[in-house]
Amino acid sequence: MYNILKHAHSGLRWILLLALVAAIVTAFQAWKRNASYKKGPSLIALIVTHLQLLLGLVLYFISPLVNFNEGFMKDTITRFYTVEHLTIMIIAIALITIGYSRAKRKADDAAAGKAVFVFYLIGLLLILLGIPWPFRGLGAGWF
Ligand code: HEM
Numbered sequence: 001m002y003n004i005l006k007h008a009h010s011g012l013r014w015i016l017l018l019a020l021v022a023a024i025v026t027a028f029q030a031w032k033r034n035a036s037y038k039k040g041p042s043l044i045a046l047i048v049t050h051l052q053l054l055l056g057l058v059l060y061f062i063s064p065l066v067n068f069n070e071g072f073m074k075d076t077i078t079r080f081y082t083v084e085h086l087t088i089m090i091i092a093i094a095l096i097t098i099g100y101s102r103a104k105r106k107a108d109d110a111a112a113g114k115a116v117f118v119f120y121l122i123g124l125l126l127i128l129l130g131i132p133w134p135f136r137g138l139g140a141g142w143f
Pocket residue numbers: 006009010013016049052053055056057058059060061063064065066081085086089090093127131132139140141142143
């Protein structure tokens with residue numbers, strides 16, 4: 001069960017990154033290129049982001065890498081999964097959610113596109129920063 005969830009969470013990152021890029025590009029076109037704002041791409045990215053949050057929350061309770069034992073802040077990997085990964089990702093997910101709901105309330109396409117572009121881009125940058133890429137030595141793989 002743990003392994004299935006871990007691999008689902010790890011693999012879903014790629015779909016999430018693609019969905020965010022697609023939402024950001026289409027939002028930019030609505031903002032700067034007079035294209036109509038279509039909520040499809042930003043809604044898909046929002047749904048995948050929340051799915052990743054759900055998987056992450058379950059993992060948080062069952063992963064051996066998360067613990068609050070004495071001195072856990074001194075261990076790089078335990079601190080990363082117990083504190084840093086969770087904090088960065090929750091902020092990113094909150095920003096993406098705010099961006100989507102702001103866009104929904106905007107009357108014109110350019111303003112909606114701008115809201116998604118700005119919030120999703122900051123969210124994407126935070127997510128890139130919060131991912132335990134293999135080269136960071138945190139014991140995680142590419143998939
Ligand atoms: C939404 C953006 C997120 C992305 C892109 C993401 C991505 C990842 C990746 C790539 C891994 C490494 C998996 C591996 O071992 O190969 C990981 C691990 C983990 N993530 Fe996330 N994550 C996100 C959000 C969250 C959230 C919000 C939580 C907690 C609430 C969370 C909890 C965890 C935990 C506990 C692990 C360690 C799993 C283990 O190896 O035991 N993640 N995450």
